[in-house]
Amino acid sequence: MDCEQFDTDQFLNRSVKEMNPDEQPREKLAKYGADTLSDSELLAIVLRTGSRQMNVIQTSNALISHFNGLRNLARQNWQSVRVIPGIAKVKAITLEAIFELSRRIETAALGEQVKITSPRDAAAYFMPMLRDLSHEQFYVGFLNNSKILTGYRRISSGGRNSTIVEPAEVMRQAILNQANSIILAHNHPSGMMRESAADVNLTRRIADVGKKMGVPVDDHIIIAGDSFVSFRNKGLL
Incomplete structure (x- = not known):
């Protein structure tokens, strides 16, 4: 033509x-x-x-x-x-x-045998899916007794700086996925490199429920761009 x-x-x-x-x-x-x-x-x-x-x-x-x-x-x-x-x-x-x-x-292609032995391991896994989002998302990852990540679920997706997460739903997913322990992860689209009071309160509520149910929270990772915050490293768990 x-x-x-x-x-x-x-x-x-x-x-x-x-x-x-x-x-x-x-x-x-x-x-x-x-x-x-x-x-x-x-x-x-x-x-x-x-x-x-x-x-x-x-x-x-x-x-x-x-x-x-x-x-x-x-x-x-x-x-x-x-x-x-x-x-x-x-x-x-x-x-x-x-x-x-x-x-x-894409995540599965990284390898099914992802072992989470440190906050850096957890951050490396969740960072690709969370670091560039314009809205806040909250994930729970499931670990077996060898600390192998067996899967994950997104629990909530909210506005720029807020998600609504119920501890009961986190534990429900943990039980459905036969987790021995869990990793929590969410992002701060603002890039803020510190946890908020609401983050701390929510994490402790989930950890308390998990302790009662025999599913401990190993860590909570906040992804802020290419950096991360570990509740475990900061002594908040």
Whole structure:
């Protein structure tokens, strides 16, 4: 096609169904492979449909552009991605689920036999998933009697400086996952390199419940950018 005759606006403003099959993301993936698709085209397959204002590829482009890249988009929770027309609750939740699956796959690739013998071990494990988030998240990691990390669960995702965590839910997850002990981890998006009074109070409440149930808290790690705070190191446990 002559470049001078190519109408970019007309190309972008068509619905996906109006495109040549070789231009449609799903058909293109099936025929040529996933590695031939752009980030926006891959995201479009997940989103499935666009809106009256934008087709699904435009919607995907708008999301990636708004969050300054796919990597930053993948760090958002579902509430925060509902900023683009056409991204309602169901699509937003679908995106968060897919990004969480990717994080778990990436974490598993680091090796199933992750041994947590020091605060630095715990920080090294949780830092990649927590250090660059724009909102606060709280995780619990499960250890067996050899201090091998057998899994983790996100307990809460909140605003920039707050999460709501119930000790009972932490222990429920610990019991469901047959933990001998647990590691707590959450991030400070502000980069604040010290624990708050609320952090200390919550940790002690969880530790008290854990002691009664025979599931001790080995440590609580706060991730602040590329640094961390250990409650164990500071004598707060």
